[in-house]
Amino acid sequence: MAAVTETNPSDWMYVSEGGATIVFSYRGPPHPVFDGTVLRLRKCPIPSSESSKTVTSTLYLDGEEPDDPTIEYQIRCMERLVPPEHLPRLQTVHLDKSWLEQLARIQNDVRPIDRREKDEVDTNRKKGVLATDLVGGDWLAVEIKPKWGFLPSPVHLSEETKALKTQTCRFCMHTHLRVQKGQESFTDYCPLDLFSGDKDRIIKAIRSLWDAWVASNATVNNLKIFARGKFLLPSDAFLMLKNGAADNDLDNIRDAFSNALLRPLLQTPVLKVLSKLQRDLDALDIEGLSQLWKSTTPSSPIGASSWAQQYPEPGISDWVNFLDKYLDPNKPILDHSKPLPEHLQEYIMSYLLSATFKDCSIIVRLDFLEPSKPPTGSVASNSVTVIDLDPKDLKKLKSWEKLDLEIARNYVSAETKKRCLDAWQSPK
Numbered sequence: 001m002a003a004v005t006e007t008n009p010s011d012w013m014y015v016s017e018g019g020a021t022i023v024f025s026y027r028g029p030p031h032p033v034f035d036g037t038v039l040r041l042r043k044c045p046i047p048s049s050e051s052s053k054t055v056t057s058t059l060y061l062d063g064e065e066p067d068d069p070t071i072e073y074q075i076r077c078m079e080r081l082v083p084p085e086h087l088p089r090l091q092t093v094h095l096d097k098s099w100l101e102q103l104a105r106i107q108n109d110v111r112p113i114d115r116r117e118k119d120e121v122d123t124n125r126k127k128g129v130l131a132t133d134l135v136g137g138d139w140l141a142v143e144i145k146p147k148w149g150f151l152p153s154p155v156h157l158s159e160e161t162k163a164l165k166t167q168t169c170r171f172c173m174h175t176h177l178r179v180q181k182g183q184e185s186f187t188d189y190c191p192l193d194l195f196s197g198d199k200d201r202i203i204k205a206i207r208s209l210w211d212a213w214v215a216s217n218a219t220v221n222n223l224k225i226f227a228r229g230k231f232l233l234p235s236d237a238f239l240m241l242k243n244g245a246a247d248n249d250l251d252n253i254r255d256a257f258s259n260a261l262l263r264p265l266l267q268t269p270v271l272k273v274l275s276k277l278q279r280d281l282d283a284l285d286i287e288g289l290s291q292l293w294k295s296t297t298p299s300s301p302i303g304a305s306s307w308a309q310q311y312p313e314p315g316i317s318d319w320v321n322f323l324d325k326y327l328d329p330n331k332p333i334l335d336h337s338k339p340l341p342e343h344l345q346e347y348i349m350s351y352l353l354s355a356t357f358k359d360c361s362i363i364v365r366l367d368f369l370e371p372s373k374p375p376t377g378s379v380a381s382n383s384v385t386v387i388d389l390d391p392k393d394l395k396k397l398k399s400w401e402k403l404d405l406e407i408a409r410n411y412v413s414a415e416t417k418k419r420c421l422d423a424w425q426s427p428k
């Protein structure tokens with residue numbers, strides 16, 4: 001196994017971070033293992049860094065920290081659901097405390113302030129994840145977080161939410177809530193356009209993502225653009241062009257960008273695979289899942305701590321068992337309109353897995369743009385990669401149920417209600 005101490009902490013450049021992990025790209029001298037890779041490290045909250053130390057030491061009394069679950073989860077689970085050419089290559093790498101502390105010290109200043117206040121690199125970890133660097137090469141990398149690509153089945157929706165949730169998609173309603181809560185920039189991006197498989201609607205979705213990227217000065221979460229590994233702001237958009245500063249007109253760049261991005265999205269099955277998984281695995285909606293949960297223990301709301309004892313967080317072997325069943329062509333067909341309490345655990349795991357696909361991102365690799373010469377021909381199948389496919393925690397169900405209701409209730413007051421069109425919905 002490679003050891004990160006073979007490199008200097010200053011050889012790594014900050015790329016981005018999510019809620020649980022932070023990513024650095026290798027920029028050091030040529031190295032057979034680290035060239036063209038990124039290092040993905042776990043983070044821990046700042047105030048409880050003491051408690052996380054305790055957790056680490058009690059969990060791994062034998063001194064052997066297991067591989068990061070991301071790797072095992074990808075190999076044993078995700079590769080069965082997403083074609084492997086659309087997944088990054090991952091391997092385990094050995095970490096070292098003083099090396100991590102140096103890295104954290106050097107890199108902390110470039111992190112967004114709101115992140116820095118909350119958490120930091122977990123320097124107690126012994127192992128990290130080394131992955132293909134999808135962003136840092138001599139190309140444009142476009143990171144899109146597509147979010148929920150379907151409208152829920154109405155079967156288990158309450159009278160209060162049914163009319164809303166079957167007409168306006170979850171993302172568009174959530175956008176409305178965010179604006180109500182004071183978020184400055186508005187986006188009219190609708191995931192159902194991106195997932196539609198329809199050329200014009202995908203272009204519309206890309207333009208909406210672009211407009212929000214410009215309006216928010218690249219702070220929206222759904223679109224990030226990198227050129228040769230550099231995170232671009234709208235003022236850097238000319239760096240997306242093949243010949244540098246030849247054209248500074250943002251509209252021209254947007255059009256060239258939309259045309260270039262459309263091809264890999266249409267020519268690879270990635271979006272279709274994601275929306276099918278999201279929908280298939282979320283057959284009951286959180287409302288139906290919650291009803292099923294309550295029907296087994298009326299006094300205990302979904303995700304309550306008393307339930308955590310009966311239904312501990314699923315481990316890798318639970319996920320593998322679940323997938324064996326899910327992917328079995330001869331599996332018994334469940335009647336989702338009348339879910340049975342004995343299938344509760346299966347429905348819970350299914351919902352959690354759906355949540356993984358609702359929250360993942362894709363990275364699309366593009367050539368530098370040439371507005372006067374739109375790309376032609378077919379794209380390489382590995383030009384679209386799905387990332388951030390981590391398992392979701394059961395303990396989140398409770399907050400998801402709460403947020404779902406808040407989003408729907410808030411949308412009652414929306415003056416005009418958006419009609420989002422689900423292209424893949426089966427006829428009722």
Ligand SMILES: [Zn+2]
Binds near residue numbers: 169170
């Ligand atoms: Zn929508």
